[in-house]
């Protein structure tokens with residue numbers, strides 16, 4: 163890049179050539195930020211400097227000091243825990259960790275710009291070396307296995323219906339991956355909201371090639387060495403997911419096609435009459451008056467507040483759908499207000515852009531601008547007052563079925579650059595105006611802005627409650643505000659299997675609260691698919707049954723027996739698991755590490771574990787290999803190193819198997835293959851019809867005895883920001899003697915009326931101290947403990 167100027171500040175190194183600039187800084191320990199502007203018309207020729215840039219994703223401030231050494235053609239930057247060697251001629255670099263291991267190498271940076279009206283055409287490109295055997299995991303919500311080597315992706319939030327196992331792009335754009343080679347992990351995040359693409363060693367097996375349609379490549383490099391370290395650093399940079407309210411982890415029911423309040427009552431009754439747990443019902447678009455958001459069709463829903471109360475009496479919350487597009491209806495206050503405030507997206511030539519979504523014609527609030535986000539947040543006021551528990555944000559790519567031709571007056575020039583006015587997918591044209599910016603730059607962050615506005619609005623309107631949002635579209639950082647579901651899937655077995663790497667990909671990007679439509683949005687499910695999907699969904703952080711308009715009903719009782727009984731068992735299992743799931747969600751809020759994790763999180767050096775994507779870890783201690791194919795009653799599962807106790811469906815126990823091998827698991831229709839790791843301890847409670855609080859009255863620890871045992875439990879009121887308590891269970895078996903100790907932190911008063919500990923893996927039990935009662939049979943020791951127990955000893 164022919165460096166003409168090297169500028170060193172304590173926190174930043176800037177190398178600039180005639181047209182190219184590279185800036186290096188260190189926002190967090192183990193993380194480097196590199197801004198590459200390979201060719202930029204926006205920077206002056208004499209003192210090239212990068213213009214200030216606002217990130218939608220990054221929340222960490224820059225500011226760890228850098229040490230810069232210059233040696234002829236090389237500059238070496240050292241910061242906390244990482245270093246970068248830059249070839250000042252080419253602008254390429256090598257990224258190393260504190261041990262001097264090369265984690266990543268950039269081998270080419272290039273770009274081009276064609277000045278044109280109304281938008282210059284930019285391309286900024288970077289190629290990373292893709293060493294043989296290196297895996298590229300994640301990329302958020304993308305199809306394919308978890309390791310994306312050999313695939314190509316576009317980051318352009320897209321409404322696709324139906325989507326298939328090979329559809330790309332989908333609704334979310336998260337240009338972040340975890341690299342894994344020889345058991346050592348590192349990470350790469352391209353913080354560009356512009357449309358971008360990545361070729362993951364497909365066109366050239368030795369390169370990962372990024373291309374952004376913006377003027378630069380603003381990227382972040384993360385050191386490991388463990389995958390969890392990379393995720394933790396990424397979450398520190400882009401934000402951790404807040405702990406959702408407990409009720410949102412309960413069972414959820416939805417359908418596009420519940421016509422009115424009577425249907426909503428009916429579905430709640432349907433659950434209760436059959437003793438099926440349920441916490442939440444969604445209201446899809448038909449509640450609105452003419453698809454106008456923030457309105458009610460008063461014939462279908464004469465008394466929304468009354469309906470909220472009726473549902474609450476059954477322990478059920480209501481969550482309405484909110485789409486961003488506003489009906490263009492003169493006189494309607496939301497539209498008039500948005501127009502008067504100049505909050506609407508415009509055509510290139512300046513007029514308000516008119517398209518169509520469910521409302522026709524429709525206009526789009528410019529949710530990429532902070533003032534519009536604040537206004538949008540405030541619009542939740544009336545629905546919050548009615549008692550709506552959360553909000554479901556949809557069509558926020560933004561989806562637009564058609565854009566009306568601009569009838570505005572031709573003002574500046576009729577010569578328009580290539581691609582201008584072009585629409586990619588069902589959305590707005592590339593050149594649509596968002597204040598000073600164009601759609602091409604901010605398309606991917608539209609939903610993030612919507613979620614930010616909603617989240618912050620809800621924090622103000624209902625400060626005592628934790629916001630619950632569910633979104634379809636998003637970008638890196640969406641985890642700070644919202645849960646995510648993967649959009650319009652189908653009732654096909656392949657999509658059940660695909661859901662696992664998709665949710666794990668989101669999880670690696672710190673998007674912890676995720677799920678997919680069970681048992682598929684489009685198409686027709688059968689009882690077997692429903693049951694298998696619910697068994698898998700027991701472990702989705704968000705468990706929602708949803709269906710598209712015109713599909714046959716698919717609530718849990720719609721397929722008769724034995725499916726209803728099996729569906730109930732899956733729901734009950736979900737509620738039994740809530741102490742563990744809630745604790746894992748709390749862990750995610752502190753670390754960014756999602757409950758549903760790939761095996762490689764715990765076994766990065768094991769190639770079989772790293773390649774596994776149709777099975778997963780639930781937390782650290784549970785391994786789940788659900789049956790995701792029709793007609794099968796057994797499946798192959800891989801157990802990483804360690805000893806694993808078969809714990810099918812969390813109900814009975816089977817054999818202990820040594821890890822580091824494949825096993826054939828039994829999985830008849832009533833069984834979900836699950837294993838509990840040796841040393842693992844997970845907390846369960848009794849099944850219930852709905853959640854109440856997360857200060858569990860009935861608690862059951864399940865412990866797989868080993869030399870070292872560790873378990874955790876986080877408890878609080880289940881919502882709000884009040885008192886909490888964190889319990890740590892520690893101990894182990896030494897010379898045949900099992901010792902367990904409990905310690906607690908936090909001020910929440912215990913609500914326990916019953917606590918049991920089930921210990922697996924002991925061969926004999928002679929004397930127990932510290933328990934009220936015990937019973938040993940078939941290798942299972944069951945202990946009843948007092949609410950204030952602190953220590954237990956079991957002698958053989």
Ligand code: GLC
Nearest residue numbers: 418446447483556649650710
């Ligand atoms: C979109 C959503 C779907 C919803 C439908 C109607 O297709 O993805 O979940 O039911 O719109 O609102």
